[in-house]
Every structure is written in structure tokens, then in C-alpha cells.
Amino acid sequence: xxxxxxxxxxxxxxxxxxxxxxxxxxxxxxxxxxxxxxxxxxxxxxxxxxxxxxxxxxxxxxxxxxxxxxxxxxxxxxxxxxxxxxxxxxxxxxxxxxxxxxxxxxxxxxxxxxxxxxxxxxxxxxxxxxxxxxxxxxxxxxxxxxxxxxxxxxxxxxxxxxxxxxxxxxxxxxxxxxxxxxxxxxxxxxxxxxxxxxxxxxxxxxxxxxxxxxxxxxxxxxxxxxxxxxxxxxxxxxxxxxxxxxxxxxxxxxxxxxxxxxxxxxxxxxxxxxxxxxxxxxxxxxxxxxxxxxxxxxxxxxxxxxxxxxxxxxxxxxxxxxxxxxxxxxxxxxxxxxxxxxxxxxxxxxxxxxxxxxxxxxxxxxxxxxxxxxxxxxxxxxxxxxxxxxxxxxxxxxxxxxxxxxxxxxxxxxxxxxxxxxxxxxxxxxxxx
Amino acid sequence: xxxxxxxxxxxxxxxxxxxxxxxxxxxxxxxxxxxxxxxxxxxxxxxxxxxxxxxxxxxxxxxxxxxxxxxxxxxxxxxxxxxxxxxxxxxxxxxxxxxxxxxxxxxxxxxxxxxxxxxxxxxxxxxxxxxxxxxxxxxxxxxxxxxxxxxxxxxxxxxxxxxxxxxxxxxxxxxxxxxxxxxxxxxxxxxxxxxxxxxxxxxxxxxxxxxxxxxxxxxxxxxxxxxxxxxxxxxxxxxxxxxxxxxxxxxxxxxxxxxxxxxxxxxxxxxxxxxxxxxxxxxxxxxxxxxxxxxxxxxxxxxxxxxxxxxxxxxxxxxxxxxxxxxxxxxxxxxxxxxxxxxxxxxxxxxxxxxxxxxxxxxxxxxxxxxxxxxxxx
Numbered sequence: 001x002x003x004x005x006x007x008x009x010x011x012x013x014x015x016x017x018x019x020x021x022x023x024x025x026x027x028x029x030x031x032x033x034x035x036x037x038x039x040x041x042x043x044x045x046x047x048x049x050x051x052x053x054x055x056x057x058x059x060x061x062x063x064x065x066x067x068x069x070x071x072x073x074x075x076x077x078x079x080x081x082x083x084x085x086x087x088x089x090x091x092x093x094x095x096x097x098x099x100x101x102x103x104x105x106x107x108x109x110x111x112x113x114x115x116x117x118x119x120x121x122x123x124x125x126x127x128x129x130x131x132x133x134x135x136x137x138x139x140x141x142x143x144x145x146x147x148x149x150x151x152x153x154x155x156x157x158x159x160x161x162x163x164x165x166x167x168x169x170x171x172x173x174x175x176x177x178x179x180x181x182x183x184x185x186x187x188x189x190x191x192x193x194x195x196x197x198x199x200x201x202x203x204x205x206x207x208x209x210x211x212x213x214x215x216x217x218x219x220x221x222x223x224x225x226x227x228x229x230x231x232x233x234x235x236x237x238x239x240x241x242x243x244x245x246x247x248x249x250x251x252x253x254x255x256x257x258x259x260x261x262x263x264x265x266x267x268x269x270x271x272x273x274x275x276x277x278x279x280x281x282x283x284x285x286x287x288x289x290x291x292x293x294x295x296x297x298x299x300x301x302x303x304x305x306x307x308x309x310x311x312x313x314x315x316x317x318x319x320x321x322x323x324x325x326x327x328x329x330x331x332x333x334x335x336x337x338x339x340x341x342x343x344x345x346x347x348x349x350x351x352x353x354x355x356x357x358x359x360x361x362x363x364x365x366x367x368x369x370x371x372x373x374x375x376x377x378x379x380x381x382x383x384x385x386x387x388x389x390x391x392x393x394x395x396x397x398x399x400x401x402x403x404x405x406x407x408x409x410x411x412x413x414x415x416x417x418x419x420x421x422x423x424x425x426x427x428x429x430x431x432x433x
Numbered sequence: 434x435x436x437x438x439x440x441x442x443x444x445x446x447x448x449x450x451x452x453x454x455x456x457x458x459x460x461x462x463x464x465x466x467x468x469x470x471x472x473x474x475x476x477x478x479x480x481x482x483x484x485x486x487x488x489x490x491x492x493x494x495x496x497x498x499x500x501x502x503x504x505x506x507x508x509x510x511x512x513x514x515x516x517x518x519x520x521x522x523x524x525x526x527x528x529x530x531x532x533x534x535x536x537x538x539x540x541x542x543x544x545x546x547x548x549x550x551x552x553x554x555x556x557x558x559x560x561x562x563x564x565x566x567x568x569x570x571x572x573x574x575x576x577x578x579x580x581x582x583x584x585x586x587x588x589x590x591x592x593x594x595x596x597x598x599x600x601x602x603x604x605x606x607x608x609x610x611x612x613x614x615x616x617x618x619x620x621x622x623x624x625x626x627x628x629x630x631x632x633x634x635x636x637x638x639x640x641x642x643x644x645x646x647x648x649x650x651x652x653x654x655x656x657x658x659x660x661x662x663x664x665x666x667x668x669x670x671x672x673x674x675x676x677x678x679x680x681x682x683x684x685x686x687x688x689x690x691x692x693x694x695x696x697x698x699x700x701x702x703x704x705x706x707x708x709x710x711x712x713x714x715x716x717x718x719x720x721x722x723x724x725x726x727x728x729x730x731x732x733x734x735x736x737x738x739x740x741x742x743x744x745x746x747x748x749x750x751x752x753x754x755x756x757x758x759x760x761x762x763x764x765x766x767x768x769x770x771x772x773x774x775x776x777x778x779x780x781x782x783x784x785x786x787x788x789x790x791x792x793x794x795x796x797x798x799x800x801x802x803x804x805x806x807x808x809x810x811x
Contacts, residue, residue, distance in 0.1 A: 054710055056743070070745060090742075116742065361722050361762060364788060364806040366614045366688055372809050373788040 009131035010124065011157065016132045017247060018121040019154040019162035020104060020139060023171035025117035027059040029096045030086055032148035041065060042084045045073055056088055060171060093117075096147055103142050107135055110247045118166075120159055122247035136174045144172075160243035163195045182241035187214025196235060204228060213239050258292070259300070260284040261348030267306040269343040275332055281349040282328035294354040295320035299330040302348030303339060310346075313338045319362045320355060327351065434506025435530040436470045438490065440522055440541065442499050443475075446488040447516045449671065450479030452643045453486040454512040460557065465509040466516075467556045468529070475500050478559065479512065484640050485559050486647070487672040503530075507553035508537055515539075518546055560663045560674055568602065568629040569654040572668065574622060578609050579645045581620045581774040581801060586638035587613035597635035599682040600659075605629050610685055611638065616767045617685060617790075617804040618774060632659045635682050640664075640675035647671065689804055690790060693783035695756040697733065698796060699749060701780045704733075705772040707747045711737045712765030714745055722808050723765045727754050737765070752779065761787045763807045771803035 010016055022028065026044040031037045041062035045053045053073045065080035076083055097116045104111045107129055110122035121139075129135050136153045143151050152173040154165025164186060165177035177185060186194075192202035194213050204227055210216050216224075217239035224232030237243070260281045268274055278301070289296065299321065300314030313334050321327050331349045364372055450466055458464060458481055467478040474491040492500050508531045519527070522541035530538045535550040570578070579598075587595035592614070599610040605624045610617065644666055648655070656667040659677075666673040711723040715737035723737045731751045738744040761784060772780070777795030784791040793803045 054713065054745075056714070069743075361808040361810050363615050363764065363808045364790075366612060366617060366685075366790060366804075366806055367683065369788060369790065369806055373786065376786060376788045 006127040006131055010127055014157050015122055015124045016126075017156055017159055017162040018123055018132075018136055018139065019156070019159065019166040020100075020119055020121065020143075021152050021154070021163075021166040021170075022100065022117035022143075023150040023152055024057055024059055024063075025096075025149070026057045026088060026093055027062075028149045029092050030089070031059070032096075033092065035148075037084065040084055041067065041080050041082060042086065043067060043073075043076060044088050045076075045085050053085075058083075096149065099147055100143055100149070100151075103146065104139065107139065109249060111249055112247045120162065120247045133174070133176065140172065140174060158241075158243035159245050159247065160195060160238045161241055167195075179241045182217075183214070186239070186241070187212060187217060189213050191216050194235070194239065196238060201228065201231075201235075257350050257352040258285055258288050258294070258296070258354065259302075259348055259350030260288070261302055261346055263346045264344065267343035267345055269341065271339075274335065274339070274344055274347065277347050278331050278335055278349060279324070279328045281347060282331055283324040285349050285351050286322065286324040286327050289322060289351060289354070292354075293357045295322040295357055296327070296351030297353035297355065298351070299327060299334065300350040300352060301331050301334045301338070302346065302350065303335070303344055304346035305340075306343040306345050308345070311338060312348075312350075314350070314352065316353070321351075322357070434468075434470050434508060435503035435528070436475060437501045437503070437526060437528045438475060439499050440519065440525050440527050442490050443527055444519050446475075446477045446490055447519050449488045449647045450477045450486045451512060451516050452647055453479040453481050453484040455481040456513070458482065462509060462551055462555055463557070464512055465551055465556070466512045467507065467509045467553055469507040469553065470500075470502055470505050472502060472505060474502075478556070480557070480559070482557070483637065483676045484643060485672075485674040486643075487559065487674075489670040491670065506531055508535065509551040509553050509556050510537060510548055514548060518548070559672075560660075560665075562658050562660055562663060562665050562674075564656075564658050566630045567656050567658050568607075568624050568626050569656050570607070570622065570624065571652045572648050572655055573650050573652055575655050575666075576645050576648055576650060577776075578607070578620050578622060579641045582609045582611040582618040583638050583641045583645075584770050584774065585611040585613060585616050585618035585803075589613070594635055594678055594680040594682055596639075597637045597678040597682075598641055599635050599685070600632065600664075602629055602632040602659075610682075612683075612685060612804075615764070615806050616771065617689070618771070618802075619685075619689070619804070620801045622800065633682070634659055634664065635678040635680070636664055636675055637678055640673075644673050644675070647673065688790070689802070690783070690785050690792060693756065693785050693792075695727065695754070695759045695784040697727065697751050697755075697782045697784075698753045698779060699733065699751040699782070701772055701775060701778055701795075703749055704735075704780065705769060707735045707749050708765050708768050708772070710747060711735045711745045712769070714739050714742045715765060721765050722762050722810075723768070724760065724762045724810075726760045727758055756784075759784055759787065761791070761807050762810050763791075763805055767805045771805060774803060775801060 027042045030042060030044065039061060041059060043058040043062050044056045055067060055069055055071045055073065055076055057069055058067045062080055062083055067076045067080055067083065073085065093116055101111060101113055101119060104119060104121050108121050108123050108126045111119055113119040123132060123135055126135060130138065132155050136155050140151055140153055143149055150171040152166045152170045154162040154175050154177060156162040156165050156177045157179055161177045165175040168175045189212060191197050191205050191210055191213055192199065205216065208223055208227060210219055216236060219236055221233060221236065224236055228235065262277065262281060297320050298314055298316050300312055302310065302312045304310040315330060315334055317330060321330060327349065447466065454464065454466065456464055460482065463480055463482060469476045474489055477488045479486050490500055492498065492502065518539055523544055524542035526541065528540040531550060532538060535552060537548045537550045539546040539548060582598050586598060595613055601608045605627060606621060607624055608619065608621045610619045648668065653669060658665040662677050664675050664677060708723055712721055715721045715723055723735055726734045728734060731754050733749045733751050734746060735749065736744065736746040771793055775793065775795050777798055779796040780793055781796050782791060782793050787807060788809055790804050790806050795801065
């Protein structure tokens with residue numbers, strides 16, 4: 001296959017995005033593990049022994065009987081008496097998921113996992129591997145060959161259309177959705193069918209007479225904004241087939257740790273001096289975490305002694321940490337516990353179990369909650385603003401500090417200068433828009 | 434020493450005192466069980482120096498002979514071996530005899546064990562407790578008091594005092610409080626006896642858990658003696674000693690809110706099951722956090738969202754919602770622990786804001802409350 005030819009199969013301007021969606025993922029993984037389950041109605045549920053368990057996911061065979069996700073077990077059993085019920089094996093699902101994403105990365109570096117069982121791939125520059133449809137077929141076949149798992153793939157010029165497309169044919173479908181297809185394919189559908197429109201939003205749209213995606217695409221902007229805030233404008237854009245979001249391989253779902261270490265100019269055995277260095281490293285880690293907008297649930301340290309013997313120790317924390325002080329307290333505590341008193345050549349501080357700031361939580365303490373409660377009115381105002389104008393409208397000033405710090409000479413466990421560049425580009429783009 | 438004893442009585446006593454025996458002790462003889470035979474019966478003792486348990490098997494009960502004492506005496510036998518032996522003996526009758534040099538023979542049916550014993554004289558003495566100040570609680574109530582509070586003690590040694598349950602006696606009322614600083618359980622009970630004295634002590638959570646395991650659900654009374662550093666629980670044929678924790682328990686009274694901005698009344702079981710379902714996916718994530726939102730018309734929404742796995746939403750029709758609209762997140766585990774500890778079909782939950790502790794009580798019952806600190810979401 002000549003790559004010059006293939007290039008002609010790609011748009012001259014614009015992108016080609018795949019959305020890969022695994023079909024009833026948990027159930028399919030179980031079937032791949034135990035082929036005897038194939039073709040049988042299978043459901044994964046919490047607490048199968050208890051009547052009150054609910055269905056987490058189920059096979060297509062079970063769906064034929066009307067079994068649905070979140071249905072209580074007893075109800076599912078009534079609809080389908082032969083239903084096989086299994087407990088979830090999350091380790092299996094995670095393994096299958098990581099192999100699946102590895103396969104996707106063989107076609108393009110631009111792979112963005114969205115959840116355990118779906119992700120976007122930007123194949124705009126992947127013409128050496130074939131035309132978009134050939135790549136989609138090849139991805140689907142390889143996932144089936146290597147993992148024995150079915151998936152549906154949407155091929156489109158942006159994320160939204162790719163997501164809508166992958167939903168159209170299940171299981172094992174490949175659907176191409178071009179922008180020019182939007183009025184014919186998407187507009188007749190109910191607004192609720194649209195990705196990003198939930199039950200509540202659909203109900204609200206209904207109150208202004210919008211029932212289909214087409215009606216949303218042609219709705220009056222002022223009215224939408226009054227009804228749904230900034231999100232209303234965004235939904236209208238999508239309904240017209242427009243979506244400017246890029247495929248971001250650095251989305252947090254994927255990265256695992258942020259760490260900084262430093263080789264000391266000379267071997268040091270003075271505890272106070274070592275504590276100071278840990279404090280500095282904690283500051284660097286905190287700054288990088290702030291840039292990525294994550295918090296950590298686990299803090300680790302690395303100690304290399306002058307005889308090159310190296311130990312790493314880490315500790316899971318009850319509450320996530322984010323700032324220099326919290327990280328340095330945890331790291332110093334670990335150091336105090338595990339340092340044998342010998343001269344140290346290298347020190348490292350690593351944050352793992354990273355979570356996006358928004359999804360992180362803090363368990364409040366009976367003896368200190370007042371401090372958090374004091375900030376509650378501010379917190380409320382911020383979440384109201386976010387609801388009205390979108391997530392990025394307001395952030396605490398901390399997020400903007402230290403963005404200009406240059407990467408120093410210290411070894412970085414995680415090459416996030418790429419990420420930094422991307423964020424700069426992103427900011428510039430934002431200003432242009 | 435020589436006696437013949439019914440195996441099931443011996444086994445029960447061995448299993449009771451075993452609750453205090455640990456293999457990790459700095460005093461080697463405490464890995465053993467002390468057995469003392471007198472004309473009145475047989476006494477077994479186990480101890481880990483924090484907890485000591487003494488179980489007495491009388492010579493006869495209700496006219497039936499349980500033990501036949503051939504020769505009084507005492508011995509200490511390795512607890513692990515002795516309890517396994519007693520468990521597996523072939524017949525209902527056991528003969529135990531100490532021969533010379535602490536050699537102990539255990540016979541049952543056609544089987545015979547020879548076990549090396551230790552000198553009972555070297556076994557530490559149990560604390561001497563004068564029984565001047567004493568109050569009594571029915572066994573079933575005592576077990577409820579323990580069950581409803583002890584789960585909330587801290588498992589971390591960061592603040593050792595919080596690993597215990599605070600027992601306060603004042604004006605013939607007993608108040609038990611436990612907190613790990615993220616949730617708090619409180620239970621009060623009126624004491625039948627007058628002049629019970631005034632106490633404020635902290636009993637290790639582990640001691641209460643072990644005590645509760647030994648006691649049967651009866652209405653027999655347990656006498657409780659509290660001294661400066663020990664507490665003694667006296668049941669029929671059973672003495673349970675525990676060390677008290679040193680230090681001052683934090684004053685939790687002022688930490689329990691007595692006003693509220695939002696009040697919910699709902700069915701306990703329905704609410705518990707909804708939280709359980711909502712936590713089904715959250716449990717697998719890091720935090721096990723569920724979110725509660727109130728809506729008009731008495732609707733409560735319980736939900737959780739674990740991005741890498743999925744989300745759950747469930748609506749419950751409450752009996753009533755009064756006050757401000759509320760969105761609050763909390764640990765599903767703490768909520769389920771609290772709801773399981775409460776008795777009563779309906780509960781009242783009083784909130785004072787999304788970042789302040791909230792209180793759960795059975796409707797129309799002030800003797801028990803569970804307090805939970807929410808989690809802050811960003």
C-alpha cells in the first residue's frame with residue numbers, strides 16, 4: 001500500500017478521530033477468560049449472593065431478555081431465569097484495558113483513554129498504516145485476535161462525532177460519520193440520544209420545545225444560554241457536528257506518578273540538611289502536580305546511600321495531598337522512619353495514586369473541620385459559577401503560580417516538559433479563539 | 434492435681450480464656466493457660482497483660498456433676514496445644530492429671546497426651562480489685578452498648594486515646610463514646626442501681642470486642658467495677674479484666690452540633706440499601722465516597738461516580754425533608770457502619786452544612802446517635 005495514495009484518503013484540513021468503545025466490556029472479558037460462557041446470558045453484579053445486588057454490566061444475550069445495567073438482581077432473574085451472574089474481577093478488566101490501549105498506540109501516539117473501556121485515537125497522520133477505514137478494521141481485528149474482545153469504532157472528523165458514530169452499530173460495528181451526514185443521520189434522533197445530554201438536560205430542553213438533535217442544532221442561542229448556561233451553546237455546536245476538543249494523550253487517566261530526585265553535590269549525613277533537600281524536592285513535585293491539576297494519595301521516597309545501595313519506601317495516605325508542606329511532611333516522616341543514618345548520595349520524592357483535582361476528596365476531621373467549613377461559602381460560590389459558566393471559568397489562584405519555573409538540572413521521573421509545552425500551546429490557542 | 438471433667442464445659446472455658454491469650458507476648462508464661470483445681474471446681478485463666486480472663490467451672494450445676502476433683506492443684510499448659518487437644522478429644526469425658534515434674538497427662542477414651550506444663554506459681558497474679566464501687570448492666574444491654582460504639586474507635590496509633598471507648602458514669606447514667614475523629618458513636622443507658630458513683634475512663638476497643646464475643650445474649654446482669662487503671666466485668670463464672678487507657682479523652686460534648694439547617698426523616702433500611710448500592714462501584718475506587726442531594730417533594734438522591742468504572746444514581750422518597758437544600762458527600766462505609774448500629778425503622782439525619790458534621794438518630798430516641806464528618810470534594 002503506497003502511503004502517497006493513502007494520504008489522499010485523508011482530509012486536507014482537519015482531523016480523523018477514532019472512538020473505540022469496547023462492547024459490554026466486563027462481560028466480554030469474562031467470556032474471553034472462560035469461552036464456555038460465550039453465547040450465554042451473563043451479568044456482572046456486585047454481591048451475587050444477595051438479592052439486593054445490582055447489575056453492573058451484562059452480555060448482549062442477556063440484553064435480549066431486557067436485562068439492563070443498574071437493574072436489581074432479582075428483577076434481572078425474573079426476566080431471564082437462566083442468567084449467569086458473576087462478581088466483577090477488576091484486575092482482569094484493568095489488564096485487558098491496558099493491552100487494548102497498547103494496541104491503539106501502535107497506530108498513533110495520540111491515544112486518549114476516557115475510561116477503562118473506551119478511548120479516542122487521532123489518526124490524522126497515520127496514513128502509512130492505511131486509510132481510516134482500513135485502520136479501524138485493523139484495530140478491531142487485532143483487539144479481537146489478541147484479546148478475544150469485541151469493540152465498536154466510530155470514525156469521524158472530531159471527538160463528538162466519533163463518539164456518536166461508535167454508538168450506532170453494536171457489537172463489532174464500524175461507522176463513519178462525516179460532517180455532511182449530520183443533518184440526515186443525527187438530526188432526526190431524540191436529543192437524549194446525544195452524548196452530553198442526560199435525562200435532566202433532555203427534560204429541560206423539552207420545556208422549550210426541543211425534542212430532537214436537529215431542533216437543538218437550530219435552536220435560538222439566547223434561549224439555550226438562559227436555559228442551560230454556557231453548556232447550551234456547546235451542545236448546539238455539537239448538534240451541528242462541531243467539536244474543537246483535541247485528543248490529549250496526557251489526560252490524567254493515564255499517568256501514574258510524578259517524582260523528582262537530586263544527586264547531592266557531596267555525600268550528606270546531616271539530618272537537618274537532608275530534611276531541607278526533601279523540602280525542596282517536595283516543592284518541585286507540588287509545582288508539577290499543580291500544573292497537571294492532580295493530587296496524590298501516595299507519597300514515596302528514594303534514598304541512595306554512598307555505597308549505591310538504594311531503597312524506595314512509600315506510604316498510602318488517608319487524605320490526598322497537593323501542596324509542598326503536605327508532601328514534605330509525608331516524605332520527611334517516611335525518611336525519618338527508614339533512613340539508617342549513613343551518608344546519602346541521592347534523594348527522591350515521588351507522588352503516586354494521582355487523581356484529578358476535581359475528583360479528589362478530603363475526609364474531614366472532627367477536631368479540625370472548622371478550617372474547611374470556613375471556606376464553605378467561597379466553595380459554594382465557585383461551584384455555582386462553574387455550573388453556570390463551565391468548569392474553567394474560575395480556579396483558585398494557586399493553580400497559576402509557578403507556571404514559569406524552568407525544569408532544573410534535577411532528574412525528572414516523568415518527562416512532563418512535553419505536557420508543559422502542550423499547555424502553553426493550549427493557552428495561546430485559547431487567547432486566539 | 435487430678436480431675437475428670439465434661440469435655441464441652443472444658444472446651445467452652447478454654448475458648449473463652451483463649452480470647453486473652455496471644456502468642457506475641459514479652460512474658461513467655463502468658464502463652465499458657467493456668468488451670469487451678471480446688472474442692473469447688475476448676476478455674477482457667479488466660480492473659481496478655483492488657484486483658485485477663487478467668488473462667489470458673491463449678492463442681493456441679495443444677496444437680497449435675499461437671500467435674501470430679503480427685504486431687505486439688507495447679508498447672509500452666511501451652512494454650513495453643515491445649516486448646517487444640519481439647520477440641521479434638523474423642524469422648525465427652527476428659528481426665529487431666531499432673532504427674533511429677535509438671536508432666537501433664539490428658540486422657541480421653543483411648544487417647545492419651547503427655548504435655549509439658551509450667552509452674553503455676555510463676556503465672557502473674559491478676560489485678561486485685563476491691564469491689565466497693567460497682568454498678569450493674571444486663572448482658573444484652575452491655576453487648577448492645579459495645580456493638581453500637583466500638584466500631585468507631587480509631588485503628589491508628591497516632592492518637593492512642595482514640596483507640597478506646599470513653600465510658601462516663603454520672604447521675605446513674607452511663608454514656609459510651611467512640612470516635613476515630615472521622616465519625617463518632619454515642620450511646621447512653623440508664624443504670625438501674627442508685628449511687629453508682631462518677632467515672633470517666635477509656636476502655637481499649639479491643640478489650641470490649643473480646644468481651645462481647647464471650648458474653649451470651651442473656652438478661653443476666655454483669656457487675657462492673659472501675660478502678661484507677663483497671664475495669665472488671667463480672668458475669669456468672671466469668672471475670673474479665675482490662676487495662677484502661679491513660680490520658681484524657683477529648684471533650685466531645687461540644688463537638689456534637691445541637692442545631693441543624695436541613696433535617697431528613699427516612700426509612701433506615703431503604704436508606705442503608707441505597708447507600709450500599711451507590712457504593713458498589715465507589716468501593717473499587719480509592720475513596721468509597723457517595724453523594725447525597727435533596728430535592729423538592731422529599732426526594733433524596735444518592736449517587737456515586739468513579740470515572741474509571743462507572744456511576745450509580747438512585748432516588749429515595751423520604752418521609753420528610755425540612756430546611757435548606759443540600760448536597761453533601763461522605764464515606765459510604767462510615768454511613769453503613771452507623772446505620773447498622775442504629776436500632777429503629779426510621780432515622781432522622783440532621784445536617785448543618787456540606788462541610789460540617791451531621792448527626793443520625795433513630796426517630797424519637799435520644800439514647801443513641803451517630804455522627805459523621807463529610808468529605809470535602811473539590
